[in-house]
Amino acid sequence: MAWIVVRVRGGIHSRQDIQETLKELHLTRANHATVLPEEPSFRGMLMVAQGYLTWGEAETETVASLLTARGETRTGARLSSPASGVTDVAELAQSVIGSGLARVRSLKPLLRLAPPKGGWSSTKKPYSLGGALGYRGRDINDLVRRMI
16 A cells, blocks of 8 residues: 655744655655655654645555646656656556655656645644644545645
8 A cells, every 4th residue: 555645834944854854755845745655664754744744545546647647757758748658557556556656766756736626624733623734544535636
């Protein structure tokens, strides 16, 4: 399994360790997303930066649509264009879910998304209290579809 991680907030007035963690996750700006494998090291990084992120379990269809709409190769070509050389997005989505977006050598490690249609609920409260931050479970797929 894998997690989709979306950065919700900017980094102004944040601690240095949080800024470094977000940089290591390749989430440099708000509304950037990445796909991470479910590993204890990444779970610890998410816990450090949970006041700036939201994440949940990725579905294969969501990752495939993300890659089709917003995925880029290392050279900057969109995956939807013929210049990218990618023929099977479903197979690529399976490899991204298995190893994470940063470990697939042909792709950029982040996805630049638009703000969600309908807006963020609250960028200062956790998801369990009606906000946008923290762990969402499978609800992250609905959020990402609103951001594509």
